[in-house]
Amino acid sequence: MTVVVNMSRRDxxxxxxxxxxxxxxxxxxxxxxxxxxxxxATTFEANVYLAIDETGLVTIVAHRSExxxxxxxxxxxxxxxxxxxxWSRVKIIQAQGDPKFGDQNTDGSRSMRQFYEPMRVAGxxxxxxxxxxxxxxxxxDANDCxxxxxxxxxxxxxxxxxFGAVVKAAATLQVPPADHLELRLKPASExxxxxxxxxIVDLNDIVRGKAKYGIDVVLPGMKYxxxxxxxxxxxxxxxxxxxxxxxxxxxEHVVAIPPTPIPSGFYPLGGIAVIAANTWAAQQxxxxxxxxxxxxxxxxxxxxxxxxQLEATARQPGHxxxxxxxxxxxxxxxxxxxSADYFVPYYAHAPMEPPNAAANVxxxxxxxxxxxxxxxxxxxxxxxxxxxxxxxxxxxVTLLGGAFGRKSKPxxxxxxxxxxxxxGAPVMVTWTREDEIQHGYYHAICAQHLExxxxxxxxxxxxxxxxxxxxxxxTFQPNVAYGSAGELQQGVTDMPYAIGNVxxxxxxxxxxxxxxxxxxxxxxxxxxxxxxFADELAHASGKDPVEYLRQLLGDSRKLDFxxxxxxxxxxxxxxxxxxxxxxxxxxxxxxxVRNSEWGGPLPPGQGRGVAVHRSFLTYVAAIVHVAVAQDxxxxxxRVDVALDCxxxxxxxxxxxxxxxxxxxxxxxxxxxxxxxxxxxxxxxxFDDYLVARTDITPETYVHMVESDAAPGGVGEPGVPPxxxxxxxxxxxxxxxxxxxxPIDPAQxxxx
Amino acid sequence: MPQIRxxxxxxxxxxxxxMPLLWVIRDVLGMPGTKFGCGIGACGVCxxxxxxxxxxxxxxxLADAVGHEIVTIEGLSTDGAHPVQxxxxxxxxxxxxxxxPGQIMQAAALLxxxxxxxxxQIIDAMSGNICRCGTYLRIRAAIKSVxxxxx
Numbered sequence: 001m002t003v004v005v006n007m008s009r010r011d012x013x014x015x016x017x018x019x020x021x022x023x024x025x026x027x028x029x030x031x032x033x034x035x036x037x038x039x040x041a042t043t044f045e046a047n048v049y050l051a052i053d054e055t056g057l058v059t060i061v062a063h064r065s066e067x068x069x070x071x072x073x074x075x076x077x078x079x080x081x082x083x084x085x086x087w088s089r090v091k092i093i094q095a096q097g098d099p100k101f102g103d104q105n106t107d108g109s110r111s112m113r114q115f116y117e118p119m120r121v122a123g124x125x126x127x128x129x130x131x132x133x134x135x136x137x138x139x140x141d142a143n144d145c146x147x148x149x150x151x152x153x154x155x156x157x158x159x160x161x162x163f164g165a166v167v168k169a170a171a172t173l174q175v176p177p178a179d180h181l182e183l184r185l186k187p188a189s190e191x192x193x194x195x196x197x198x199x200i201v202d203l204n205d206i207v208r209g210k211a212k213y214g215i216d217v218v219l220p221g222m223k224y225x226x227x228x229x230x231x232x233x234x235x236x237x238x239x240x241x242x243x244x245x246x247x248x249x250x251x252e253h254v255v256a257i258p259p260t261p262i263p264s265g266f267y268p269l270g271g272i273a274v275i276a277a278n279t280w281a282a283q284q285x286x287x288x289x290x291x292x293x294x295x296x297x298x299x300x301x302x303x304x305x306x307x308x309q310l311e312a313t314a315r316q317p318g319h320x321x322x323x324x325x326x327x328x329x330x331x332x333x334x335x336x337x338x339s340a341d342y343f344v345p346y347y348a349h350a351p352m353e354p355p356n357a358a359a360n361v362x363x364x365x366x367x368x369x370x371x372x373x374x375x376x377x378x379x380x381x382x383x384x385x386x387x388x389x390x391x392x393x394x395x396x397v398t399l400l401g402g403a404f405g406r407k408s409k410p411x412x413x414x415x416x417x418x419x420x421x422x423x424g425a426p427v428m429v430t431w432t433r434e435d436e437i438q439h440g441y442y443h444a445i446c447a448q449h450l451e452x453x454x455x456x457x458x459x460x461x462x463x464x465x466x467x468x469x470x471x472x473x474x475t476f477q478p479n480v481a482y483g484s485a486g487e488l489q490q491g492v493t494d495m496p497y498a499i500g501n502v503x504x505x506x507x508x509x510x511x512x513x514x515x516x517x518x519x520x521x522x523x524x525x526x527x528x529x530x531x532x533f534a535d536e537l538a539h540a541s542g543k544d545p546v547e548y549l550r551q552l553l554g555d556s557r558k559l560d561f562x563x564x565x566x567x568x569x570x571x572x573x574x575x576x577x578x579x580x581x582x583x584x585x586x587x588x589x590x591x592x593v594r595n596s597e598w599g600g601p602l603p604p605g606q607g608r609g610v611a612v613h614r615s616f617l618t619y620v621a622a623i624v625h626v627a628v629a630q631d632x633x634x635x636x637x638r639v640d641v642a643l644d645c646x647x648x649x650x651x652x653x654x655x656x657x658x659x660x661x662x663x664x665x666x667x668x669x670x671x672x673x674x675x676x677x678x679x680x681x682x683x684x685x686f687d688d689y690l691v692a693r694t695d696i697t698p699e700t701y702v703h704m705v706e707s708d709a710a711p712g713g714v715g716e717p718g719v720p721p722x723x724x725x726x727x728x729x730x731x732x733x734x735x736x737x738x739x740x741x742p743i744d745p746a747q748x749x750x751x
Numbered sequence: 752m753p754q755i756r757x758x759x760x761x762x763x764x765x766x767x768x769x770m771p772l773l774w775v776i777r778d779v780l781g782m783p784g785t786k787f788g789c790g791i792g793a794c795g796v797c798x799x800x801x802x803x804x805x806x807x808x809x810x811x812x813l814a815d816a817v818g819h820e821i822v823t824i825e826g827l828s829t830d831g832a833h834p835v836q837x838x839x840x841x842x843x844x845x846x847x848x849x850x851x852p853g854q855i856m857q858a859a860a861l862l863x864x865x866x867x868x869x870x871x872q873i874i875d876a877m878s879g880n881i882c883r884c885g886t887y888l889r890i891r892a893a894i895k896s897v898x899x900x901x902x
Contacts, residue, residue, distance in 0.1 A: 068847030206848035209784020209824030216783035401849025663885025
């Protein structure tokens with residue numbers, strides 16, 4: 001049975017929840033089948049994402065960047081499913097940065113939810129064109145022709161033609177434009193790949209050491225660069241002496257990269273580049289540079305003093321960003337009034353592959369090879385920085401050896417382009433680990449103050465939440481002191497508890513370093529505070545934390561932001577398609593409770609903690625089991641995570657993302673910390689910027705809600721509930737409440 | 752000119768004897784499977800075998816490597832059929848994959864020297880290898896599956 005969907009172009013656009021950026025590059029059907037394709041064409045280019053040649057080889061373009069989520073496999077799976085292609089005859093190629101593919105900014109856990117429908121449409125429209133072509137060849141009604149696993153079948157007679165045999169006809173046939181094509185999208189019962197665990201397409205290359213990341217690019221005549229940058233954000237070179245650097249064997253050039261006035265946005269920080277015949281020589285030469293610096297306006301930045309400022313601000317009223325009822329009255333009249341302050345530090349991304357890029361500038365053209373999450377921005381920024389036309393810049397996207405938001409920013413790509421032009425040769429810029437840790441776009445440091453009023457039965461009657469952090473926009477614009485609606489939606493304005501009197505406020509913070517997106521972004525501090533505070537209220541009321549959470553979440557309902565007067569961007573998605581549904585929060589809570597050992601007996605010094613949080617349109621609950629030793633060291637025997645991300649396309653990769661999110665959540669909670677003195681980051685490498693290793697890794701169980709709801713995010717939403725669940729477990733184990741990350745084991749020592 | 756034996760071949764290396772083996776392998780010999788992660792031996796993504804031992808090539812100089820048998824991920828097997836590589840595939844271990852050559856080389860050395868490692872021996876051997884994607888659980892499961900397959 002086939003469902004007939006009349007999908008006009010407008011519906012296609014609506015189907016992808018109004019992402020206007022998509023309209024720009026979204027072409028399906030014959031609109032993009034120019035008559036220029038001659039009758040001898042041996043390739044059927046059905047749309048920008050898909051080509052089929054006469055051998056039947058299906059080539060699918062992966063236009064989102066692969067940094068480990070499996071999207072380079074997942075989106076092509078969706079297309080191949082609708083196309084009825086045989087996965088073993090599908091080849092994946094990576095798109096260059098080009099608006100014709102639609103949005104390529106691979107962040108915000110948006111790839112599947114934005115492109116699930118477009119990929120289906122791309123596959124289905126091509127399938128129907130192949131069916132029409134076969135019908136034409138057979139002289140039969142196209143409605144009697146159906147694609148089945150790389151063949152077109154004439155249903156009444158059972159005749160078959162392989163895809164490759166109808167390619168020529170499909171490429172030349174007049175087919176109705178996509179606007180008028182009656183698209184038949186496959187029903188769920190006929191899904192071939194969606195919902196099945198399919199290994200990532202790069203698996204084989206990865207385990208053989210053949211997968212190509214940005215850092216592996218080699219161009220003929222390529223030089224290797226290492227760049228010394230000012231240790232303080234906003235500083236610049238006063239003088240430099242390259243004499244000794246140039247004496248290092250292999251060093252060929254020493255050139256300056258001009259500083260960018262702060263806020264420097266996507267542009268390079270500037271500095272002195274040593275360019276050599278190999279990476280080692282460049283790094284050696286760099287150590288011989290003599291540079292005098294003007295450290296600029298941030299030379300006094302001290303993260304400890306700054307923390308105290310943020311905390312002081314959080315104790316004062318701020319801009320009101322959500323307000324229901326009368327919180328002040330509720331707090332004053334409450335039987336009990338509880339308050340707590342929470343703190344989360346700066347973090348660095350620390351992807352295992354540090355930032356790097358290769359560029360080749362020849363005349364007024366520039367070609368880039370880079371591990372970038374945001375190839376179109378890389379292209380735009382390179383074109384602007386070099387004064388080139390956009391069409392004269394080509395950005396080739398490699399595999400990314402991790403990214404976590406760092407590689408959304410193309411500053412390192414621009415460095416390579418500037419240096420290639422200066423030395424007249426292809427140049428690879430490779431950041432050292434120290435460069436990456438000390439010149440990052442840091443996760444925002446954040447101080448929060450929460451207060452609640454409790455009725456005698458423990459029910460919360462009032463909720464006050466103040467958050468203070470440097471905004472990401474402050475990396476791009478001067479004088480930005482407050483968070484955006486998009487930042488405050490991440491765990492502040494979408495607080496889901498059924499409390500009558502709620503006020504959320506945001507206080508101002510000055511910017512002293514580059515602030516950037518870091519996997520799950522402002523959900524990290526906000527979920528930490530909100531989910532910890534819920535646990536504090538449960539204990540203050542003498543209630544089981546799960547029971548108390550159920551009561552807080554209340555009856556199943558969808559948050560009505562319009563009624564609340566809240567500007568809620570909902571991660572760029574429609575609230576009709578993706579409401580904030582407390583029923584789904586309860587659903588994941590129930591699922592994780594059922595599957596974990598919540599409530600089971602534990603020895604002294606051990607405990608379990610729970611947290612539930614929605615982010616990037618996905619609902620996640622976590623239960624963490626910790627053990628705290630007498631010396632305060634925390635171990636984590638087990639973590640259970642339940643998630644509802646709507647439709648799951650590749651279950652094993654979803655599972656993998658949530659397993660990995662547990663590890664990143666543990667890093668954030670137990671280990672990682674960027675501190676700054678006199679404007680300089682105090683950490684430099686993995687010996688002092690600590691991240692989780694295998695020894696802390698818990699047994700992890702991922703439980704998925706089966707759902708046909710529209711797909712939500714997967715890469716990020718697993719991170720936010722981990723920190724509060726760990727800290728809530730520590731409280732259960734020790735009676736000690738952790739309100740600042742990373743955890744200081746000294747604080748947890750037994751008396 | 753220094754000579755090293757790498758993946759079964761004797762190679763002349765026109766490079767400073769103090770150059771870390773990592774950059775010799777990557778930039779001079781053109782084998783990119785061995786990755787750069789930290790430069791101080793703290794993350795393990797550059798792990799290769801020297802006489803069968805897992806070493807960090809970023810803190811092993813070319814001079815240190817002369818006279819020893821070096822094996823990189825490219826030389827671990829001719830066709831990716833090393834039991835550790837097969838276990839990594841069967842367990843769908845990698846996410847971004849960048850650290851995995853180092854993880855695989857570390858695990859292969861462990862299993863060559865300790866064919867039936869305990870859980871604690873696995874943890875001890877693998878704790879020097881960072882995976883920022885967080886594939887540790889699957890790495891450990893894959894190592895255990897190699898042991899089980901052998902039995």
